[in-house]
Amino acid sequence: EVQLLESGGGLVQPGGSLRLSCAASGFTFSSYAISWIRQAPVKGLEWVSAISGSGGDTYYADSVKGRFTISRDNSKNTLYLQMNSLRAEDTAVYYCAKGNSIFGVDTEYYFDSWGQGILVTVSS
Amino acid sequence: QSALTQPPSVSGSPGQSVTISCTGTSSDIGFYNGVSWYQQPPGTAPKLMIYEVNHRPSGVPDRFSGSKSGYTASLTISGLQAEDEADYYCSSYTSSSGSTPYVFGTGTKVTVL
Numbered sequence: 001e002v003q004l005l006e007s008g009g010g011l012v013q014p015g016g017s018l019r020l021s022c023a024a025s026g027f028t029f030s031s032y033a034i035s036w037i038r039q040a041p042v043k044g045l046e047w048v049s050a051i052s053g054s055g056g057d058t059y060y061a062d063s064v065k066g067r068f069t070i071s072r073d074n075s076k077n078t079l080y081l082q083m084n085s086l087r088a089e090d091t092a093v094y095y096c097a098k099g100n101s102i103f104g105v106d107t108e109y110y111f112d113s114w115g116q117g118i119l120v121t122v123s124s
Numbered sequence: 125q126s127a128l129t130q131p132p133s134v135s136g137s138p139g140q141s142v143t144i145s146c147t148g149t150s151s152d153i154g155f156y157n158g159v160s161w162y163q164q165p166p167g168t169a170p171k172l173m174i175y176e177v178n179h180r181p182s183g184v185p186d187r188f189s190g191s192k193s194g195y196t197a198s199l200t201i202s203g204l205q206a207e208d209e210a211d212y213y214c215s216s217y218t219s220s221s222g223s224t225p226y227v228f229g230t231g232t233k234v235t236v237l
Contacts, residue, residue, distance in 0.1 A: 035226075044127060044213060044228055044229070044230055044231045045162075045170065045213050045215075045228040045231075046228065047224060047225075047226040047227070047228065050225075059223065059225060060223060061223070061224045062222045062223055062224055065223060095169055095170070097170075100175070105217075105225045106158070106217070107156045107157075107158050107217045108156070108157060108158040108176050108217070109158055109217060109225075109226065110158065110160035110172060110175040110176070110215070111160070111162070111170075111172060111215075112172050112175070112181065113172075114169040114170050114171070115169065116168075116169050117169055
């Protein structure tokens with residue numbers, strides 16, 4: 001059974017930094033791209049970032065490009081999201097989601113397993 | 125990138141059918157078959173219900189079906205059950221300007237009367 005477990009969320013001041021982790025199990029981690037997807041309070045879903053199975057290719061939404069960095073450690077089956085220069089509008093529940101392909105971007109890509117989510121609150 | 129357009133809410137009685145629309149553009153739904161649908165009951169994570177327009181993952185009841193015509197994708201729930209009450213989101217690959225490759229719909233709340 002695929003399991004994804006996020007950690008590292010919490011309260012941070014505007015301009016601050018936070019690193020999220022996503023521990024994976026139940027599948028061959030290095031064979032699949034993983035994404036971060038967020039959901040602001042009482043709002044819809046927003047794709048944030050993706051990384052290929054090898055970790056060699058990364059992709060970002062325009063809203064976080066230059067501030068967030070996605071990475072993975074395939075020896076630890078763990079995904080990361082380093083978030084810098086945080087803003088109030090980054091407040092959301094952040095989900096890690098496994099994709100159906102080793103590639104982070106694909107025209108027929110979908111998110112077949114999701115973690116339970118972790119709350120990040122940016123406020124002074 | 126603008127979100128795909130969904131109706132805010134739909135409702136139906138147990139046993140009835142409801143259909144949720146998801147309207148995009150020629151840069152996403154209109155050109156690609158990478159349309160997927162997700163179910164999100166209150167307080168839980170999204171769950172994949174349909175992928176590649178009309179394919180159901182193992183374990184998803186066959187009362188859930190998907191289709192696409194032009195710029196609009198649709199999710200139909202036949203034989204509505206109380207457990208189907210949730211928010212539903214569509215998603216698609218997009219080639220519109222900018223670096224974001226995936227776009228989600230605005231979300232639809234399904235209420236079972």
